[in-house]
Amino acid sequence: MADTDHRTSDRMTSDRRTTDRRTTDRRTTDLTKAASPAPVPTVICDAVDIVYRVNGTGAGRGAATAALNRMLRRKQPERAAGVRTVHAVRNVSFTAHRGEAIGLIGTNGSGKSTLLKAVAGLLPVERGRIYTDGQPSLLGVNAALMKDLTGERNVHLGGLAMGMSREEVRERHQQIVDFSGINEKGDFLTLPMRTYSSGMAARLRFSIAAAKDHDVLLVDEALATGDRSFQKRSERRIRELRAHAGTVFLVSHSNKSIRDTCDRVLWLERGELRMDGPTDEVLAAYEEFTGGPDRAGKAPAKRK
Numbered sequence: 682m683a684d685t686d687h688r689t690s691d692r693m694t695s696d697r698r699t700t701d702r703r704t705t706d707r708r709t710t711d712l713t714k715a716a717s718p719a720p721v722p723t724v725i726c727d728a729v730d731i732v733y734r735v736n737g738t739g740a741g742r743g744a745a746t747a748a749l750n751r752m753l754r755r756k757q758p759e760r761a762a763g764v765r766t767v768h769a770v771r772n773v774s775f776t777a778h779r780g781e782a783i784g785l786i787g788t789n790g791s792g793k794s795t796l797l798k799a800v801a802g803l804l805p806v807e808r809g810r811i812y813t814d815g816q817p818s819l820l821g822v823n824a825a826l827m828k829d830l831t832g833e834r835n836v837h838l839g840g841l842a843m844g845m846s847r848e849e850v851r852e853r854h855q856q857i858v859d860f861s862g863i864n865e866k867g868d869f870l871t872l873p874m875r876t877y878s879s880g881m882a883a884r885l886r887f888s889i890a891a892a893k894d895h896d897v898l899l900v901d902e903a904l905a906t907g908d909r910s911f912q913k914r915s916e917r918r919i920r921e922l923r924a925h926a927g928t929v930f931l932v933s934h935s936n937k938s939i940r941d942t943c944d945r946v947l948w949l950e951r952g953e954l955r956m957d958g959p960t961d962e963v964l965a966a967y968e969e970f971t972g973g974p975d976r977a978g979k980a981p982a983k984r985k
């Protein structure tokens with residue numbers, strides 16, 4: 682398993698974002714002044730590279746020996762010190778605008794989740810810059826839920842963690858519960874979350890995050906976990922979030938979810954941005970690349 686230094690990452694990222702946000706604010710203001718209907722940028726990725734460093738890969742050595750080895754060989758190349766690098770994102774540039782819903786697609790391991798985490802400020806970039814206007818919220822991370830607490834308690838704490846006031850959490854409690862559909866099959870809300878299926882837990886996380894309007898909402902595969910009626914509710918909510926001037930990023934392997942929700946798609950392959958354009962165009966090229974539409978959602982034009 683990978684072992685990255687999160688404290689360093691967070692600090693570096695927060696330093697970076699403090700500087701970057703100022704720059705974005707300036708750019709945003711300039712753009713707004715130039716022409717009123719001009720799209721307002723919310724996320725700018727400028728030639729971004731992201732590299733993971735995995736410690737403890739000294740062949741056949743235990744973790745303690747590998748750590749000692751790293752200390753002793755600090756000046757030697759990373760490889761010799763038992764550190765392997767994974768270059769997950771390469772030279773990716775794009776600008777997202779307010780009101781856009783952008784799908785992120787690509788085959789397994791192509792760098793989608795990594796890019797999303799970096800936009801959320803949870804991973805440092807190796808090269809390039811990421812500028813964000815407003816606070817990006819990565820669904821499932823910001824609303825970190827505790828499995829030993831009841832669903833009810835998690836709605837409360839998750840809401841606070843997402844930046845809602847106590848008042849707002851109280852007001853939206855029922856709405857969150859109804860949206861999640863957790864109680865449709867019995868009184869699950871008063872049970873600890875460890876008794877939930879992974880789909881139920883994902884639904885609750887999405888429902889808490891979606892109860893708030895976000896500047897930039899980053900959704901990683903959440904829609905794939907729910908049943909069809911939950912997916913429909915989620916898609917409707919994503920459209921509403923866009924209407925409230927936010928920007929939504931959606932990582933999904935379901936081309937149907939992407940087609941139903943997004944008007945623009947970024948296609949990553951081996952960490953590189955292979956295509957950026959209107960959903961239909963990019964999905965058509967991607968489906969040709971992967972050998973056809975996915976099982977979850979065939980392209981309407983191709984259905985008999």
Ligand SMILES: Nc1ncnc2c1ncn2[C@@H]1O[C@H](COP(=O)(O)OP(=O)(O)OP(=O)(O)O)[C@@H](O)[C@H]1O
Nearest residue numbers: 683733735767769788789790791792793794795796
């Ligand atoms: N914490 C980590 N440490 C080291 N390497 C990692 C880490 N997380 C991801 N990677 C590597 O980075 C690359 C991109 O992974 P990422 O999870 O971003 O891909 P993805 O497109 O989201 O994949 P999937 O569709 O399977 O979820 C992969 O080669 C993966 O092995």
